[in-house]
Amino acid sequence: xxxxxxxxxxxxxxxxxxxxxxxxxxxxxxxxxxxxxxxxxxxxxxxxxxxxxxxxxxxxxxxxxxxxxxxxxxxxxxxxxxxxxxxxxxxxxxxxxxxxxxxxxxxxxxxxxxxxxxxxxxxxxxxxxxxxxxxxxxxxxxxxxxxxxxxxxxxxxxxxxxxxxxxxxxxxxxxxxxxxxxxxxxxxxxxxxxxxxxxxxxxxxxxxxxxxxxxxxxxxxxxxxxxxxxxxxxxxxxxxxxxxxxxxxxxxxxxxxxxxxxxxxxxxxxxxxxxxxxxxxxxxxxxxxxxxxxxxxxxxxxxxxxxxxxxxxxxxxxxxxxxxxxxxxxxxxxxxxxxxxxxxxxxxxxxxxxxxxxxxxxxxxxxxxxxxxxxxxxxxxxxxxxxxxxxxxxxxxxxxxxxxxxxxxxxxxxxxxxxxxxxxxxxxxxxxxxxxxxxxxxxxxxxxxxxxxxxxxxxxxxxxxxxxxxxxxxxxxxxxxxxxxxxxxxxxxxxxxxxxxx
Amino acid sequence: xxxxxxxxxxxxxxxxxxxxxxxxxxxxxxxxxxxxxxxxxxxxxxxxxxxxxxxxxxxxxxxxxxxxxxxxxxxxxxxxxxxxxxxxxxxxxxxxxxxxxxxxxxxxxxxxxxxxxxxxxxxxxxxx
Numbered sequence: 001x002x003x004x005x006x007x008x009x010x011x012x013x014x015x016x017x018x019x020x021x022x023x024x025x026x027x028x029x030x031x032x033x034x035x036x037x038x039x040x041x042x043x044x045x046x047x048x049x050x051x052x053x054x055x056x057x058x059x060x061x062x063x064x065x066x067x068x069x070x071x072x073x074x075x076x077x078x079x080x081x082x083x084x085x086x087x088x089x090x091x092x093x094x095x096x097x098x099x100x101x102x103x104x105x106x107x108x109x110x111x112x113x114x115x116x117x118x119x120x121x122x123x124x125x126x127x128x129x130x131x132x133x134x135x136x137x138x139x140x141x142x143x144x145x146x147x148x149x150x151x152x153x154x155x156x157x158x159x160x161x162x163x164x165x166x167x168x169x170x171x172x173x174x175x176x177x178x179x180x181x182x183x184x185x186x187x188x189x190x191x192x193x194x195x196x197x198x199x200x201x202x203x204x205x206x207x208x209x210x211x212x213x214x215x216x217x218x219x220x221x222x223x224x225x226x227x228x229x230x231x232x233x234x235x236x237x238x239x240x241x242x243x244x245x246x247x248x249x250x251x252x253x254x255x256x257x258x259x260x261x262x263x264x265x266x267x268x269x270x271x272x273x274x275x276x277x278x279x280x281x282x283x284x285x286x287x288x289x290x291x292x293x294x295x296x297x298x299x300x301x302x303x304x305x306x307x308x309x310x311x312x313x314x315x316x317x318x319x320x321x322x323x324x325x326x327x328x329x330x331x332x333x334x335x336x337x338x339x340x341x342x343x344x345x346x347x348x349x350x351x352x353x354x355x356x357x358x359x360x361x362x363x364x365x366x367x368x369x370x371x372x373x374x375x376x377x378x379x380x381x382x383x384x385x386x387x388x389x390x391x392x393x394x395x396x397x398x399x400x401x402x403x404x405x406x407x408x409x410x411x412x413x414x415x416x417x418x419x420x421x422x423x424x425x426x427x428x429x430x431x432x433x434x435x436x437x438x439x440x441x442x443x444x445x446x447x448x449x450x451x452x453x454x455x456x457x458x459x460x461x462x463x464x465x466x467x468x469x470x471x472x473x474x475x476x477x478x479x480x481x482x483x484x485x486x487x488x489x490x491x492x493x494x495x496x497x498x499x500x501x502x
Numbered sequence: 503x504x505x506x507x508x509x510x511x512x513x514x515x516x517x518x519x520x521x522x523x524x525x526x527x528x529x530x531x532x533x534x535x536x537x538x539x540x541x542x543x544x545x546x547x548x549x550x551x552x553x554x555x556x557x558x559x560x561x562x563x564x565x566x567x568x569x570x571x572x573x574x575x576x577x578x579x580x581x582x583x584x585x586x587x588x589x590x591x592x593x594x595x596x597x598x599x600x601x602x603x604x605x606x607x608x609x610x611x612x613x614x615x616x617x618x619x620x621x622x623x624x625x626x627x628x629x630x
Contacts, residue, residue, distance in 0.1 A: 049582065051622065103624075176586045177620040184589035251582055253622035261622070263582060316588070316598070328589035330622065332582045334602035 001038055002274045008042050009353045019043040019269070019344040021337070022281055023193045029282040037278045043347045043354065044281040046195040047212070047267035047339030050188050050331025051253060053174065054154035054225065055262040056092040057110060057242055060146040061121060063087055068133035070123040074098070075109045082123070086131060090151075093252075093262035105260025107252035110150075113142045114214070114245045148242035150213065154224040156266050158196040158234040159290045162187035162313060162327070164305055164320070167296035172257025176330050178295055182305070182320055185292055185327040190336035191285040191310030195268035196234050198281045204270050205236070206357025212267035212343045213238055215246030217352060220268070223361045230366035238266065249339060263332075267339040269347055271354045285311035292318070298461050300369055379462050380455035382494045383476045383485035389414050392421055392443040399442050400429050410473040412483055413446045420475055420483050422446030452477050453487055459495065462487055503553045504533070504570040504609065507544045507560055519544065522559045528552040533612045545570070545612060573611035573629045576604065580625035587617035587626060 011017040020028060022044050029037045061070075063086070073082040073089040077099045080089035093107040109119055118139040127134045142148050163186045165171045165178035172178075176186045191197070199205045207222040218240025227235040249265030270281060288310040293302040308318055314333070317324045346352040388406030390399050392413050399411055403426055413422035424446045432445045439445045453462040453474040462474055466489065473488035509518060523530050534545040548556050557567045574595060583604045588596045593610045596617060611628075618626045 050584075172619075176622070177590050177616065179590060186586070186589065251623060254624065255622050256619045263584075263622075326589035328587070329585045332584040332602075334583040337602065 001035065003038070003042070003272065005271055005273065005354060005356050008271045008273075011042055012347055012350055012353050015348070015350050017042040017347055017350075019045055019347040021193070021340040021344060022046045022198050022270075022283075023337070023340075025198075025278075025281045026192070026284045029278060034275045034278045034282075037282075038272060038275055041272050041278075043344075044198060044270045044272060044277075045267055045340045045343040045347065046190075046193055046198050046270065047265070047336040047341075047343065048156060048190040048194045048331060049249065049263060049265040049335030049339055050190075051174070051255075051261045052152055052155050052264040052266075053094050053259070053261045055110075055150065055152045055264055056090055056106060057148055057150045058084075058088060058090050059148050061087045061089070061140065062144070062146050064133060064136055064138075066133045067131050068123060068125050068136050069128060069131035070125060070136070072124040074122040075106075075119050076104070076112070077120075077122075078104070078106050078109050080106075094259050096260060102259050103254050105252070105254070107260045107262035110242070110262060111247060111250060111252040113148065114242060114250050115247050116141065142243055150216075150218070150238075150240050150242050150245070151221070152213075152224075152236075152238045152264065154226055154235045155238045155264065156195050156224070156236045156268075157189065158194070158200065158229070158232055159288060159310075160188045160233075161290055161302075162292045162308060163295045164292050164325070165296045166294050166305070171295060172255065173295050174255055174258050174261070175295060176255060176328075182325060185308075185313070185318055185320070185325055186330060187290070187310075187313045187327060188330045189290075189310070190331060190333055191288050191314060192283050193333070193336050193340060195266070195270075196236070197283055197288055198270055199268075199277075200229075200232075200234075200280065202229060202234060202361045202363050204273075204277065204356065205268055206360045208355060208358035209268065210352060210355055211238060211240075211269075212249075212265070212339055212346070213240035213245070214242075214250035214265055215248060215342075216240040216242070216244035217346075218266075220357075222359065223365070226367045227361070227365060228367040229361065229363045233367070234361070234363070249335070249342075263335075265335055265339045267343040269343055269352065269354055271356075285309060285314055292320070298464075377459045377495060378455065379453050379457045379459060379474075379476055379487050380485075382459065382491045383455070383487045384491055385485045387412070387483065387486065389483065390424065390442055391415070392441070392446065394442050395440065396424075396429055396432055396442060396445060399424050403429070408486075408488075410475075410486060410488065411442075412450075412475045412486065413442055414483065418483070419481060420450060420452065420477055422448045423450050423473075423475060425473075450475060454478065455484060459492070463492065503550045504545060504547050504573070504611070505553070505556065505560075506568040506570055506613075507546060507565050508568075509542045509544075509565040510540070516563065518560070518563055518565060519546070521563065522556060526552070526555050526559050528556055530556070534614075570608065570611065570613075570629065572606075572608040573613055574606050574608050574617065575627045575629065576606050577625045577627070580623045581621075582623055582625075584622065586622055587620050590616040590620045592616070 080091035163175035224235030476485040
C-alpha cells in the first residue's frame with residue numbers, strides 16, 4: 001500500500017488526518033507493524049528547539065522622504081548588513097551590540113521585534129542625487145516594515161557532535177560551559193524527534209517543503225550552508241515570515257564568554273507515503289549516534305573521546321574513562337515536544353497542508369575544510385632558537401648574570417636530563433633579592449608550573465596562552481619533550497614586521 | 503539544612519564554628535567560607551533536625567543566620583528548559599522531571615554560581 005500526498009492533503013482538509021509525534025512512532029510500529037502504521041498514520045511531526053547561530057532576517061524598512069540609500073544600518077545599536085538595496089538590510093543573530101556587547105545581539109533584536117517591541121533604526125549614507133538624505137534615526141516595530149523575513153542559512157542539523165573538555169580550566173564555548181578534566185558533557189539536538197534523523201535519505205525533506213518555524217508557517221529553501229549529508233551532517237536553509245512568529249518559539253540567548261545566538265523552534269511534518277517512510281520515522285534515540293569531541297583542543301579537527309547515542313546523552317550521564325560524567329543539553333527537549341505537538345495540531349485541524357520537495361537535496365555531498373593557501377603562522381616560524389638556559393642547581397647570581405648577558409628576561413630551567421622543569425624571570429630574581437635572599441639556587445625561586453607551547457602550535461593559540469596567563473614568554477617544547485626555542489612578546493612583532501606571508 | 507552564617511570582623515576572631523560544635527554536639531559541614539577585612543560569610547550544612555539549636559547558638563554568639571532553602575531563583579519567563587545548567591552543578595541541584603521540565607532543589611545549593619554563568623537565557627540567579 002502507498003498513499004499519495006493528495007490523499008493525505010484531502011484528509012487534512014477534511015479534518016480526518018491522523019498525525020503523531022516522531023518520538024511516539026517506534027511504539028506504534030512495534031504495535032501495529034509497518035503496514036498497520038502506514039494505514040493508521042498520515043503524518044509524523046518532528047521538532048527541535050535549540051541554538052541556531054546561523055539565523056537572521058531580511059528587512060525592508062520602506063522609503064523615507066527625502067529618501068536615503070542606507071549604507072550602514074544599526075538596529076538597537078546592532079549593525080545589520082546594508083549592502084543590498086536602498087532600504088533593505090540583513091540582521092544576523094550573532095552580531096553584537098556596539099554599546100552592550102554580547103549581552104545584546106542581533107538575536108535579541110529579533111526577539112524584541114517578535115515580542116512587539118519597537119527597535120531604534122539608525123542609518124547613514126553619503127547622499128546621492130537620487131537618495132539625498134544622509135542620516136536617519138527612527139523607532140520601528142515589526143508592523144511598520146514591509147517585510148521581515150527570517151532566513152536561517154544553516155538550521156536543523158541532522159546531528160551534532162557533543163562536547164567535553166580535557167584541559168585543566170573551564171572553557172566557555174558555543175557548546176556552553178565545559179568543566180575541566182572532562183567534568184561534563186554538553187550536547188545539542190532532539191535526537192529521534194529532530195527532523196532529518198526521520199528522513200536521513202532526504203526523500204521527503206527538500207526545497208519548498210512547508211515547516212513550522214518559530215511559530216510561523218515557514219518553508220525549506222534547500223540544503224543549508226556547510227551541509228554534509230554524505231557523512232551524516234545534513235543541514236537545511238529555512239525561511240519564514242517574522243510577523244507570524246511567537247516568542248514561545250524564538251528566544252535570544254547569550255553564551256558566556258562566547259556570543260549571542262538565537263534559539264529557534266523548527267518542525268517538519270513528514271507525510272507517511274509508504275513503508276519506507278514508516279521505517280525511517282520509527283527511529284529511536286538508541287539508533288542515533290554521535291561522538292563526544294574534546295573542545296580542549298583548539299583546532300578544527302578535535303579529537304574524539306568516544307562514540308555515544310542520543311539515548312545515552314538524554315539519560316543524563318555517560319561513562320568516560322570509567323567515570324560517570326553528567327550530560328546536559330543546550331537545546332530544549334521540552335520545547336521540541338511543544339513544536340511537534342503544535343505542528344500536529346496544525347495538521348489535524350486542517351491549518352497546514354503538506355507538499356513534497358520541488359527539488360531534492362544532494363545526499364552525497366560532504367563539506368570541506370578551508371583550502372588553506374596561506375597557512376596560519378606557527379610558533380616555529382617566529383620563535384627564538386638561540387636559547388639561553390640554566391640548570392636548576394645553579395646559584396641565582398649566575399642566573400642574574402646569564403639574563404644580563406643573554407639580553408633576555410626569561411631563562412628556561414633544565415634538569416640533569418635536559419628536560420624543562422621551570423622558568424626564571426628577571427622579576428623572580430628581583431623578588432628574591434628584594435626579600436633578602438630566601439633562596440640560594442634557581443630551584444628555590446623558579447616557577448615550576450610552566451605554561452609552554454610547541455613548534456606546530458598556531459601563533460594565535462600561543463598568543464591566547466600569553467594573554468590568559470598574563471605572561472610574556474612561552475618556552476617551546478617539541479614532541480620528544482626537548483626545549484627547542486622560546487616565544488616572547490618581542491617575537492610576535494616579527495609578524496607585523498614581515499607582513500605574514502607563507 | 504544549609505545555613506548562611508554572617509559575622510562581623512570581631513566575630514571572625516572567635517572560633518565560632520568550633521565553639522558551636524562543642525556546645526551543641528552537632529556536626530557542622532563547612533561548604534564555603536569567605537572572610538575579608540570587614541565581614542565573614544560561611545555556608546554550613548547541618549542535619550535538618552538541628553536547625554533551631556544551631557541557629558540559636560550562632561545568633562547568641564553574635565552571628566546572623568539565614569536558612570538557605572530556595573537559593574537558586576529561576577525566572578520561568580526566561581527559562582526554556584534546555585538543561586544547560588544541569589551538568590555544571592557540582593551538587594545535583596538541577597534536574598529534569600519526567601516531562602523534561604527543569605526542577606531546582608535549592609536545599610543542596612552551595613552558591614557556587616556555575617549555573618548562573620552557564621544559563622544561555624540568563625534565567626538563573628542566586629538568592630541575594
